[in-house]
Amino acid sequence: MKRLLFLIMPGILLLSCVKSLDDYNIDQKKPTTAPAATLFTGAIKNMADVLASSNVNTNVFRLYVQQWTTTEYLDEPRYNLTARTIPQALWQALYRDVLMDLKEAKRLIEADPLLDADEKSNQLAQIEIVEVYAWSVLVNSFGNIPYSEALNVDNALPKYDDAAAVYADLVVRLDAALSNLKPASDGFGEADLLYNYGSVTTEVAGWVKFGNSLKLKLGMILADSDVNTASRMVQEAAPNVFTSNADNTRFPYLSAIPNNNPISNSLNPSLTGRQDFVGAEAFINKLNDVNDPRRPFFFTTVNGTYIGGKYGFANTYVNFSTASPKVVAQDFESLLLDYSEVEFLLAEAVERGFTVAGTAAEHYNNGVTASILYWGGTAANANAYLAQPAVEYSNPASGSSWREKIGTQKWIALYNRGYDAWTEWRRLDFPQLSPPSAAEGAPAGLVIPTRLIYPVNEQTLNTVNNQAAADAMGGDAVSSKLFWDIN
Amino acid sequence: MKHYYLKKMILFLILCAFKTINAQERSISGTVRDQKDGLPLPGVSVTVRGTNIGTQTGANGGFTIRTTEPNPVLHFSYIGYTGQQISVGNRTVLSVALVPDATQLGEVVVTALGVNRQKNELPYAAQQVGGAEVTRTRGGNFVNALSGKVAGLNIKQTNSLGGSTNVIIRGYKSINGNNQALFVIDGVPVSNANTNTTVSPTGVRGQQEGGAGYDYGNAAADINPDDIESINVLKGAAATALYGSRAANGAIIVTTKKGHRNSLNVTVNSGVTFGNIDKTTFAEYQNEYGAGYSQNTVDGTGNVVPVPGFWYRDVLGGGQRELVSQFTADASYGPKFDPSLLVYQWDALDPTSPTYLTKTPWVAAINGPESFYRTSVTSNQNVTISGGGETTTFKAGYTRNDQTGVLPNSKITKDLFNFSGSYEMVKNLTASASANFSKINGLGRYGTGYDGKNPNQQFRQWWQTNVDIEQQKDAYFRNEQNITWNWQDLTGTKPIYSDNPYWTRYKNFQNDTRNRYFGNAALNWKVNDWFDIVGRVGIDGSDEIQEERIAVGSTDVAEYARFNRSFSETNFDLLLNFNKNINEDISFRGLLGANLRRSNLNSIRATTNGGLVVPELYSLSNTISPIEPPVEQYQRVGVDGHFANATFGYKEILFLDGSIRRDQSTTLPKGNDVFWYPSIAGSLLFSNLVKETAPWLSLGKIRLNYAEVGNDAPPLSVLDVYEKPTGFGSVPIFSIPNTKSNSNLKPERTKSLEAGIETAFFSSKFGFDFTWYKTNTVDQITDVTVSSASGYTRRFLNAGEVQNKGIELTAFVNPVGTSNSAFSWNMNINFARNRSEVISLYEGAGGNIQLTSFQGGVSINAAIGQPYGVIRGTGYNYHENGQPIVNAQGYYTASSSNTIIGDPNPEWTGGVANTFRYKDLSLNFLIDVSKGGDVFSLDQWYGQGTGLYPNTVGLNDLGNPKRNSIANGGGIIQPGVKADGTPNDIRVPVENGNTTAYGYPMNPPRQAYVYDASYVKLRELALNYSFPDDLVSKIRAFKGIDVSLIGRNLWIIHKNLPYSDPEEALSSGNFMGYQSGAYPAVRTIGFNVRFRL
Secondary structure (H helix, E strand, O other): OHHHHHHHHHHHHHHHHOOOOOOOOOOOOOOOOOOHHHHHHHHHHHHHHHHHOOOOOOOOHHHHOOOEEEOOOOOOOOOOOOOOOHHHHHHHHHHHHHHHHHHHHHHHHHOOOOOOHHHHHHHHHHHHHHHHHHHHHHHHHHOOEEOOOOOOOOOOOOOEEOHHHHHHHHHHHHHHHHHHOOOOOOOOHHHOOOOOEOOEOOOHHHHHHHHHHHHHHHHHHOOOOOHHHHHHHHHHHHHHOOOOHHHOEEEOOOOOOOOOOHHHHHHOOOOEOOOOEEEEHHHHHHHHHOOOOOHHHHEOOEOOEOOOEOOOOOOOHHHOOOEOHHHHOOOOOEEEEOHHHHHHHHHHHHHOOOOOOOOHHHHHHHHHHHHHHHHOOOHHHHHHHHOOOOOOOOOHHHOOOHHHHHHHHHHHHOOOOHHHHHHHHHHHOOOOOOOOOHHHOOOOOOOOOOOOOOOHHHHHHOHHHHHHHHHHOOOOOOOOOOOOOOO | OHHHHHHHHHHHHHHHHOOOOOOOOEEEEEEEEEOOOOOEOOOOEEEEOOOOOEEEOOOOOEEEEEEOOOOOEEEEEOOOEOOEEEEOOOOOEEEEEEOEOOOOOOOEEEOHHHOEEEHHHOOOOEEEEEHHHHHOOOOOOOOHHHOOOOOOEEEEEOOOOOOOEEEEEOOOOOOOOOOOOEEEEOOEEEOOOEOOOOOOOOOOOOHHHOOOOEOOOEHHHHOOHHHEEEEEEEOOHHHHHHHHHHOOOOEEEEEEOOOOOOEEEEEEEEEEEEEEEOHHHOOOOOOOEOOEOOOOOEOOOOOEOOOOOOEEEEOOOOOOEEEEOOOOOOOEOOOEOEEEEEEEOHHHHOOOOOOOOOEEEEOOOOOOHHHHOOOEEEEEEEEEEEEEOOOEEEEEEEEEEEEEOOOOOOEEEEEEEEEEEEEEEEOOEEEEEEEEEEEEEEEOOOEOOOOOOOHHHHHHHOOOOOOOHHHHHHHHHHHOOOOOOOEOOOOOOOEOOOOOHHHHHHHOOEEEEEEEEEEEEEEEEEEEOOEEEEEEEEEEEEEEEEEEEEOOOOOEOOEEEEEEEEEEEEEEEEEEEEEEEOOOOEEEEEEEEEEEEEEEEEEEEEEOEEEEOOOOOOOHHHEEEOOOOOEEEEEEEEEEEEEEEEEEEEOOOEEEEEEEEEEEEOOOOOOOOEEEEEEEEEEEOHHHOOOOOOOOEEEEEEEEEEEEEEEOOOOOOOOOOOEOOOOEOOEOOOEOOOEEOOOOOOOEEEEEEEEEEEEEEOOOOEEEEEEEEEEEEEOOEEEEEOOHHHOOOEEEEEOOEEEEEEEEEEEEEEEEOOOOOOEEEEEEEEEEEEEEEEEEOOHHHOOEEEEEEEOOOEEEEEEEOOOOOEEEEOOEOEOOOOOEEEOOOOOEOEOOOOEEEEOOOOOEEEEEEEEEEEOOEEEEEEEEEEEOOEEEEHHHHHHHHOOOOHHHOOEOOOOOEOOOOHHHOOOEEOOOEOOOOOEOOOEEOOOOOOOOOOOOOOOOOHHHHEEEOOEEEEEEEEEEEEOOHHHHHHOOOOOEEEEEEEEEEEEEEEEOOOOOOOOOOOOOOOOOOEEOOOOOOEEEEEEEEEEEO
C-alpha cells in the first residue's frame, strides 16, 4: 500500500493547483470603468484627426478641390475611391471612433447621480454639438446614412435614413443643445481640448459661439434646398457666432506621435521620407494672380516662385511648391470651424436676403482679413490685398456673381481644410475646377466627386438597406448630388 | 510553480543518469533485416528472454547485446513485423530476418493522451510516419518534412529563414479561430503558436496581413527532429475526441526516442547543406527600358527633353542641362536602353562613387536583384547517447544547428538539449521523465510583406531595371551609408521610397531569442495484469524576446521595437487503464481519466516614438518623443477535463469504441462553460472472417465513426472593457474597443462522420487505405465584421457553420524485390481531396465575413456557399458570349470589388514516395503535388504596373514594340469584347506607367492577377549508403556508418504562377492566397554522415 502514496502524489499536486479560476477571463490589463470625459476627449481627437489627415487612405479632399496634387501616384487625384478603402476610413472613424465614444460618454454622464445638474446639462450639450458636427460630415459626404438605428450593436442591419430627414433632426438637436448650455457653469473642464486648453479658456461661453456658428453653417448648407429653415437658422444664430479668430474651434496638436497633426505623418521630413504631394496648379496660379499674402504660409517656393503641379498627372516633387513648414509642423493646430468661414457665411446670408447685420462686402472683407491674419499676414497685407480689383468685392473682376466672389475667396481661406473646401465648392459651385483631361492622357470620363460612394463593407454587410439607400439617391455614384446640392 | 517542477524533474533525471550499466559476460551481435526486401531494420527491439536486458538495432540493422545467460534466447520485435525468438546457442554473430506482419496485429501506435493502441483495433484514420522519414533530408523543422507524406495533412511552408509552416488537417474548420493541428509530445500537448502579428488596435496591418514584420516561425520548430521516434497523425474528431475542446483540428502525436535497458548506444550525426534560390521562383526583368514612369517629351519641370523619358536638368551647377535618369521614379517605364547614350544616374550623386558626377551608358543592369541572394549554409551536428541499466533507461542528446539564409546578414542558431529517463523503483512502479531545452537565436530574419524592410518590395514591385545590384552593394560597403538608387532629388542626400537593400539588411536588422522548455514527469503503476495507473505532469514554456530596428537615415522613421513574451502551459493527467478479456471472445479496454490544463501568456510590446536620438543606439530610452504606453497582454486559460473511453473487441473481428469527455473552460461565460464531447466508433476486421477462403487478403478492415469535439473561445472575449489609448499630453483618453465582446459565448463544435476501408493483399505486396469524412463545425465563434454604423467594427458571436468533406487514399506497393534480392523498390502514394463550404453565417454578416483585407484591394472571406477563405476583389465583366468586356478606351472594365475571384484551397494534394535499394545503397525521393488553389499576386499587380516584367515589353500583334506610343503603332489589344459583344480592336498604351494596360495603373480587374497555385515538386531526394557490417566491424569503434547525399526542393516540376513559388505565403494562419514581396524557394543540397558507436 506504500505504492498508493506515489499515486496520491499527482492527485495532491492536482488539487493543490486548483484554485479559483473566476478571474481568469477578466482582462487584467484593461479597465472596465472609464470617466465619461475621457471618452469625450478621445472622440474629439479622432474627429479632428480624420478631418485634418492628408493620408491618401483617409482624406483625399485637398486633392478634390485641387489645392494639392500628387507626384507619382495618381489613383487618388483621379478620384479612385476603391483602390484604397477611403470611404470606409471616414465612415469608420466617425461612427466607431467618434459617435460611439460620444454615445458612451453620454450614457455614463446620464447615469452619474452625483454630477451637478448644470454641469451635466453643459456636458450633454457639448457632446450633442460634437455629435451634430460629426453627423453632418457623414451626411454631407455620403447622403443617406444609418442614423436612427445606428450605434446599436444588436442591430446588425441598421436601416438608412433619408439625408434631409437626418438634417432636420440635427437641426432640432442642435437647437436643444444650445438652449441647454449654461455659460455660468463648468462643462468638461480639462477634458475640453477645444475651449479649455492652452491659451483658450472660454469654456462653455466658447461652446455657445461654436454651437451657433455650426448652426449658421448647417443652416446655410440648406439654403438652396430649404430656404425657410435656412433663413430661420441663420438669423437665429448670427448674433451669437464667432467674432474673431480667438473664437475659432481649433484642435491643438502636440509635437509627439500620436498627438501630432496627422499631416506631419505624411509630409514632415522628420517623420517620413516620402514626397507625395505638391501644390496644385489651379490653386497656386490663383494665389499668384491675386498676389496672395498667405502664399509663404501656405507653400514653399521653387527658386523664389510659387509654382503648382499639373493636377492629376505626375509631377517632380522638387520642381513645385509644397506644403509650408508651418502646415507640416507636428504641432500645427487644425481647425474645425473658424471666424473667417463664419464671415463668409454672413456675407452669403446678406446676399440671400436673410436678415443679418452688416453688408455682404463688410463680411467678405472681414472673412478675407481674418484668414490672412490667421495665417500670419498683417492687417496692412489684408488691406492691400482687398484693394486689388481681382479681390475687391464690389469689382466685377473679383467674380461675376456673389457665388463666384465668395466661392473663390472661401476656397483660398479654406486652404488645408479639404473636407470643408469640398463641401463649399459643391454648394457654391465656384471656383470652376476641371478633372484631369482625357485628351492629355488621363482616363476618360473623370468627374470631380460630388459625394463619396458607400464603403464596400456597407455594400456587403448591410446589402439590402444599403441598396435601398443608394436607389433612393439615384445610385451609389460619386456623381450623385446630395439633396442640398441643387445647382 | 513551473520552476518547482523543473527542479524536481532535473533532480530525478540526474538520479537516473547515475545508475551504472551492467556490462559483463558474453557478447552477441548481428544484423536484422526485412525478410522480404532485405533492407536493414533500424530500431528493432532486441531482448534476452527472461531478463531485463535489451537493446535496439542501429541504422544499419546491427545490434550488440551482452548477457550472462548460459543459453540465451533473443527476442526480436518491431512495429509491423512478426516477433521472432532465436536460440543463440554458441553463435556470437546472428543474421536475423523479420517477416512483415500481414495483419499487422502486433503494430502498436500511440494515440490521444499517449495511450498505446494496436493499430488494427483503431476504428478511425491515423497515419504513422517514422522518425527516419522526417530526418532524412536534415531540414531544421520536422513539420516541413511531413509535407507530401500524409494524406489529408496539408503542409504549407514559407520561404523565410526559420519561417512558419501552416499545418492544416482536413481543411479549415473554424472561421476565425485557430485551425492549426494540435501538437502532442509523449502525451503532453505543446504549443505551436506563432507570434506573427495581425491587425493592431490602431488599425495598422499586421505581419500576417502583409504589413511590416518578420515571420518568426512557429513553436513546433523547436522540437529536435533527431529526437523523434515516430509521428502519428490523428486526422478526425473520433481520433482526437479525448482532447475535447482542443481536438477539432486533428493532432500530430510525436513519440520521442527512449533509451533501452542494459545497453549503451551513441549516435553522431554530422551534416551540412547548401541552398540557392530557385530562379524560376524569382522575378525576371525586361531589359529594354529603364527608370521612369513615362517617356514624356516634357519632363516634370516643364522642360522639353531631347530624349523622351529623361529629366533635363543642370547637374553640375554650371547652367548646362543634361540628361538625368528619373531616379525618383520607382518604375521602369522610362527611356529605351541605348548603350551609346550617356546619362547621369543615381551613382553620379554619390560622392564616394568612382562615377561621381559622371555620365554612364544607359543600359540594363548586368547584375539584377537575383544576385542579391547568396548561398545559404546549414550545419547540423547531433549527438545522442542512450542506454540503461537493470531498472533504468536514459537518453541524452544535444543538437546544434546553424543556418545562414539566402539574404545577406541572416542566421538562425539552435541549441537543442534533451534528457529523458525512467526508473523502475519497485516492481511494476516506474517513474519516468523527460526534459527538453531549446535555445533559438535569430538574427536578420527576412522582412515580409509590403514594407521597406522586405527587399522584394523593391525587387518585385518598385524597381528600375537599370540599377545594378553589385553597384548598390559597393555603394553601401564603401561607407556603410544608405546610398540609394532612389534619391529624393538632384542633391542626393536622402532616399525617397526605397533604401539601398544592403543598408536594409545590415542596418535595419532584427534579432530574437527564444528559450523553450518542455517535458514531463510520470509515474506508472502496473497494479496487476489488467489495470494500471498513470499520473503525469507536463509543462511547456517559452520565453522570448524580439527586437526590431530601423536605423537613422532610412526612408522610414528610425525606430527600435521590442517584444517580450512568455508562455507556459501545464497539464496534469491522471489515467486509469483497464485491459481485461471479459470472456474468451470478448476483450475490453477501458480508460478513465482527468486532465487539468492551465496556461498563461504574458507579453509586452514597446516601440520608440518619432525617431532615435543617438543613431544605432537601440534602447527605448533613446526615443525622440516620449514613447506611447507599451501594449501588454496577459491571458490565462484553465480547462478541467474528465473523460472515459471503452473498447470492446469480439474475436479480433469486431471492435466497438466509445468515449466521452466533459470540459469546463474559463474562456467561456459562467453557466455556459461546461460541455460534453462524445464519440462512437466501430471497426470490422473482415479479413479475419475469410482467413481460410481468401488467403490472398492479408488485411481487410472497415471503419465507421462519429464524434463531436470543440474549440473553446479565445481568452478575454466574454467581458467588455475600455481601450486606453495614449492620452493627449496630461489629458487622459479612453475609448470603446473596436470589437464587442459577448457574454453568451459557447464553444464551437465540430461534428465529424468518418468511414474507411483498409486492405493489404498477397502478403502485403500492395494495399490501400481509403477514408471518407464529413465534418460540420457549427456554432462558430466568429469575430464577425459588422457594419461600423453599429459603433463597432467587429463582434464576437456564436453563429455559422462550415462543412469539410473529403476523401483520403494512401496506397503502398512493393513491385520489385524479395527477401534476398539485391534490388528492391517500394512506393507509397497518398492522395487527399477536401471540399470546404461555408454553410451559414450570422445574419448580419451579409452572407460574408471578411477575414482580412490585403493591400491591392483584395480580401479573404468566408462566404455562404463558398469554400472557406475565398478571395474577393474586382473581377472581369463578362459579356453573355463569355468574353471579358473592355470599355471605350479598350481597358478591361471591373466588376464590384465584392466579386469572388479566387479560392486558395487546393483541389487535391498528394505525394509519391519511392525507395530504391541496391544492396547497401538506397535512394529515396518524394514528389509532392498540390493541384489547384488560387493566389493573388501583389507582386504582379504592382510589378507589371511599373514595367518590370518581360511581358510589358516586346512586340505587339503588329510587330511593333508594345512600348511605342499608339501613334507609332505600339500598345496592345486586350483579348475581349466591347460592350456590344463585338471583338475588341482598341489598342491600349503600354508606353506610360500611368496608363499602361499592365498592372495596377488603370485599376483593372484584380482577377487578372489571380494565378493558379498548383505545383508539382521534387521535394526530397536522398541517396544513402550504409557501410557493410563486415567492413564496419573491422573499424572497432563503430557499430555503423551511414553516408547520405540529400536534397530538398530541388526541382519545381510544374507550376503556373509566374516568377514565384506557389507555396510561398506571408505566415501560417487563416489568411492564404496572397503574395506580397514573396521570397523565392530555396533548393538545398548537402550531405550527412551518421556514426553509431
